[in-house]
Amino acid sequence: MTRNRGNGGRGSLRTAFSGLTTRGRSFLAAGLAATACAHLLGQSELLRVGALLAVLPVLSVLVLHLGRSRVAASRGLTPERVVAGEESRVHLRVENTGRGARTGVLLLEDRVPHVLGPRPRFVLDRVEPGGHREVSYRVRSDLRGEYPLGPLQLRLTDPFGMVELNRSFSARDVMTVLPPTETLPDVVPGGTGGGAGTPVRTTAAFAGDDDVIPRGYRHGDDLRRVHWRATARHGTLMVRREEQPHRERCTVLLDTRDSAWEGSGPGSPFETAVGDAASVVAHLLERGWSVRLITDTGLELPGPGTRPAEGTAGTGALIMDALARVDHSEHPDFAELAGVSAPPGDGLLIAVLGAVRVGHHHDLERLRTRHSFAVAFVAAGQREEMVERRQHRELREAGWTVVPRQPGTPLAEDWSRAAAPPTATDG
Structure with missing residues (x-):
């Protein structure tokens, strides 16, 4: 859950007087008129009435103007990253940080994009000094993306309905809607590493016993790994180096060229493609693979200019957030792929x-x-x-295994087809 806190600016006194309601303006006008008549007619009683009518809205403006700086607001988002179609709950908290008087009636309105639904509005009772009020609302989107929440708008009113002052807080949040993913069979195209379920294998650091370069014994080392020949030579305990783990690698290429796709919005071929890429990334990361994402624009995550992610979870969050933001590109071809760094080996x-x-x-x-x-x-x-057949034939001749993605077909079926041995009809 994230929480942003903000204190909106107080604004000028002139701006505060512009918040007079029709009732407030009427009282002020009536008071000034009564004061003028009392002065012309010499009626002291009418002067007191006019002064009261004129002072009441002025006092209301001053009280709200000085008092609204004592109101603080915060927003929390639980969770801040959801899959398309799932809901997130936004929590709003308004506090009276002053020690003097209670606030007036508070009207809250939070700004949200139209795709997340109508703007939520709340009416809160007066908040006592040091007290707070909490409200919440739900947001959801069927389309992936990053959606800003805020700023929070606050309207304060006095008990007499003389003044309404608006206040905008600066704190904002971002709701990230990730593309939906499918659960894929535990197989891997090409048979790399013997299957998606066994992505990590160990390779001996050196070929034979004579080739081993031992290291000094450390507390906790298994005595079965002691290298006796090196121990005798160095006069101190030496152990064989650990076997070096090897993680299977996969590069996922997403075609974002606008000319390659027809339609847009939920259910369009491009959105299906983004979901397919996300499904492959999630499937392999869950099984310990080293995965990177590239696009026709030259994007590479993780890449040489990317801050290293912390483990599989960090890499997954980095790639999934990029897939939430990705959009059509104007590139006509894949020429930008020439600038993508080569993987550190076969994959x-x-x-x-x-x-x-x-x-x-x-x-x-x-x-x-x-x-x-x-x-x-x-x-x-x-x-x-x-035309599609010719495209597929050219890709096969270039060494690709081609799997056509028919609309409505689950990726799990095509993933199994890609992992199955080729038949005579495949080419």
């Missing part, structure tokens, strides 16, 4: 593609040569059937 390449123009697969072919196995999930129905 799996998963591409989620839209329509690739015939004869424009060369950049994808070069990317393919950097990896040991490559699968292209290509959205079907974006072009004429014969």
Whole structure:
């Protein structure tokens, strides 16, 4: 749960007087008129009445103007990252930080994007000194993205209805709506590492006993790993180095070119593609893989210019947040992929593609040569059937395993197809 706290500016006294309501302006006008008549007619009783009518709205303005600086507000979001279609709850807390008087009636309005629903409005009773009031509302979106919440608008009124003063707090929050993901079968295309469930294997640091470079014994080392020959040579306990873990690697390519996709909004092919990429990333990260995301724009996460993420969870949050923000690009091809750094060895390449123009697969072919196995999930129905067949044939000739993504087909089915051994009809 995040919590932002803010104190809005008090504003000028002139601005405060502009908050006079119709009743307040009427009282002030009547008081000034009565005072003028009393002066002309010499009526002291009318002068007192006029003074009372004129002073009451002025005092209300001064009290609210001085008192509204004692009101503080905070907003909490639980949770701040949700999957599309899920709800998050926003908590608002208003405090009277002063020690003198109670506040007037408070009218709250929080600014939210229209996609999250109507603006929530609340009426709060007067808050005693040192007290607070809490309210909450729910927000949800069926479309991924980052949505700003705030600023909070506060309207204060006096008990007589003479003045209404508006106040805006500066604190804002961001609600991140992640793309929905599917649960995929525990298999891996290409058979890398023997399956998605066993992504980490250990490799001996050196080939044979004579090649081992031992290190000094440390407290807690297993005595079964003592290297006796080195111990005799150095005159102190020496142990064999630990086996070096090796994590399977996967690069996920998301095609964001606007020319490659038709339609937009929930359920569109592009949104399905973003969900497919998120599903693959989540599936492999859960099984301990080292995963990175690239796009046709040259985006690379984690990349050389990216702050290192803390473990799998940090990498997953980094990539998923990027998938929540990703949008169509104006790039006509995949030329920007040339600037993407090469992986530190063989690995799996998963591409989620839209329509690739015939004869424009060369950049994808070069990317393919950097990896040991490559699968292209290509959205079907974006072009004429014969054109799509030629696209698929060119990708296969470039070394890709092509899996057409038919609308409405769960990714789990196509993921299993990609992991199955090729048949004579696949090519």
